[in-house]
Amino acid sequence: MKNDQYERQTNSTLYGALVHSHTRSIDIKLGLPELPDETDTQALGLKIYPYTELSEDEGFTEPSDTESSLTTPSPDLLVEEDIWEQALTYKPSQHRTWETIGCVPGPTEKPYLTEAGREVFDAMYTMVQRQVQESGLDSSTVQKPVSYMVQERDLVRDARNVLIGVPSHTFILDQVTQSFSxxxxxxxxGTTPGAMRQTLRRFAEIGTNYRRLATFAAPPIMDSFYQGxxxxxxxxxxLRKYLQYYRYYVLSGxxxxxxxxxxxxxxxxxxxxxxxxxxxMCSSSSQFNPAGRKGVPEGFPTGVKLLTYLYKExxxxxxxxxxxxLLSLLQHSTGPYITFVQDWVFDGICRDIYGEYTIEVNDEFLCFRDKHYWxxxxxxxxxxxxxxxPLFLADLANNIFVCGKSLNLLRxxxxxxxxxxxDVPVPRLALTFSMEDLSNIEQRCAEYVxxxxxxARHKTVS
Structure with a gap:
């Protein structure tokens, strides 16, 4: 049945050629015919020479002895210029996008005014100022521009001075609010006042914060009204010690x-x-709150509450x-309180001039000799x-309080x-953040104990 449907499909279709097993020679290979190349290479700015590909036959025809397996150039190539000469004279296209293929180079972006140099920019800015002044507009609607050009070294000097709270021609100090403008x-x-304003404001903000901190940390007047x-x-x-290091760092730059x-x-x-x-509580973003008659700004914590405030921060x-x-400020601030605790625990002495340690001594009940004394x-x-x-001693609060009371009762x-x-010197207490110092304090306390x-054993035996 040579004319049935199966034979027709296998003999007349590509599928049949791919799967059939009836071959006449072992050299027969599957191949694809050459496709016509209709690409417009001139639009891409490229020049491609035509080639005739004469490779081994991969179809279903037997190869001829006269066919060559090498690729040979077409006759058109022989009359063209040498490819190496063209490579030496080749100039790449200036087009960078597919949208401009085949088009001549268009206009490029012009440079900015600031790229022309400081002198050109200053002349342009002066001309614009003159046009605004000569425009004849109502002064109530258009404010006359103010311009003061200074040397950069003078501006750098003023900026460095304002960092340590020193006013100058550039930065003006308001004595009432202790703020710079x-x-x-x-x-x-090379710049405009508007462009410089934001940078100079940052310097003024730092100067304001420093000035207010220096005012806050100034030594108080120790009179009868002071309760700090x-x-x-x-x-x-x-805080004054920190500001001193800050001034040194700024001035040594x-x-x-x-x-x-x-x-x-x-x-x-x-x-x-x-x-x-x-x-x-005295930053430039808040209202300036100077110290009152008591020597402390209103609302700022003092005493033990100040230590808790610093510890939480x-x-x-x-x-x-x-x-x-913050650790340095906390360590400085705890000095008087550590001294008070040492006197209270080892000697039972309550030295509290300003009432900041929250232990009250009632002289009236100290004269009693009954339970009211305790x-x-x-x-x-x-x-x-x-x-x-303070919060970091909350676990020892009751022990500290009872220890001083017990020592007074024992005396x-x-x-x-x-x-x-x-008879035995007491160990010195301190707030430290060093493991070495902590070990030394523990060793001195162990020696004291x-x-x-x-x-105690000697007196018990004797």
């Missing part, structure tokens, strides 16, 4: 820098100054660049004992007791 129209060659306390004095003392480099150099330090000003800033500065002689001024100490009952005498226990 930028003089209108200040600019340097020793802890607040220690805090402001640490290079003077041969540009204004933008100066702003980048002190940006991080200015951020820290702003944070400390916000910590002290330190916990919140533990992963920021402000953490070392219950009313020494009391805390807070709702709970834990609130009478009243047995004045010659070895705990009431200073060992000596006191030895004295």
């Amino acid at each position: 930028v003089r209108e129209g200040i600019h340097i060659s 306390g020793l802890i607040f004095q220690a805090f402001t003392g640490g 290079s003077t041969s820098v540009s204004l933008l480099n100066l702003e980048m150099l002190y940006r991080k330090l200015g951020t820290q100054i702003k944070y400390l000003a916000e910590l002290c 330190s916990l919140d800033a533990c992963n920021t660049d402000n953490y070392p500065a 219950t009313q002689g020494f009391t805390v001024a807070t709702a709970t004992v834990e609130e009478s100490v 009243l009952c047995c004045p010659g007791h070895h705990l009431c005498t200073r 060992g000596k006191m226990e030895g004295i």
Whole structure:
């Protein structure tokens, strides 16, 4: 059945040629015929020479002995210029996008005015100013532009001075609010006052924060009205020390820098100054609140509350660049309180001139010789004992309070007791962030405990 449907499909279709097994020679291979190339190569700016491909036959025809397996150029190539000569004289196309293929180069973008140099920009800006002045518009609708061109070195000097709170021709100080403002129209060659205003305002903000911090940390007037306390004095003392290092860093910087480099150099330090000003509630973004008759700005915590306030801020800033500065301020501020705790725990003495340690001494009940001496002689001024100490000592609050009371009672009952005498020097307490210092304090305390226990055993035996 040579004319059935299967034979017709296998003999007359491409599928049959692909799958049939009736071959006459082992050299027969499957191939595709040459396709006509109608691509317009001239539009692409390329010149491609035609080639005639005479490769091995991959169809279903037997190869001829006269056919060559090599690729030979067409006769048109022989009359053309040498390809190496064309490579030496070839100029690449200037077109960069597919939309402009075959088109001549169009107009390029013109340079900006600022690229022409400072002198050209200044001349253009002066011409625009003159046109505004001569336009004849109503002065109530168009404000006359103000322009003061200064040398860049003078502007850098004024910017450096305002960082340490020194006013100048560029930065004007308001004595009432202790804030700096930028003089209108200040600019340097190659810029406009509007372009310089934002940069100069950042310097003015840092200067305002520094000025207010310096006013906040100024030594108080120690008269009968002062109620800030020793802890607040220690805090402001640490703040003054920080500002002293800040001034040294600013003044020791290079003077041969540009204004933008100066702003980048002190940006991080200015951020820290702003944070400390916000910590002290006197930043440039808030209303200036000077110290009152009591020596402390209204609303700012003092005493034990100040230590708790600094401790909480330190916990919140533990992963920021402000953490070392806060730890330094906390360490300075705890000095008077650590001294008070040492006197209270080892000697039972309550030295509290300003009433900032929340332990009240009732002299009336100290004269009693009954339970009122213990219950009313020494009391805390807070709702709970834990609130009478800083937050980081809350777990030891009751032990600290009872220890001082017990020592006073022991001195009243047995004045010659070895705990009431200073035969053995007491260890010095301190707030430290060093493991080495902490180990030394623990060692001194252990030595003190060992000596006191030895004295107790000796008196017990004797």
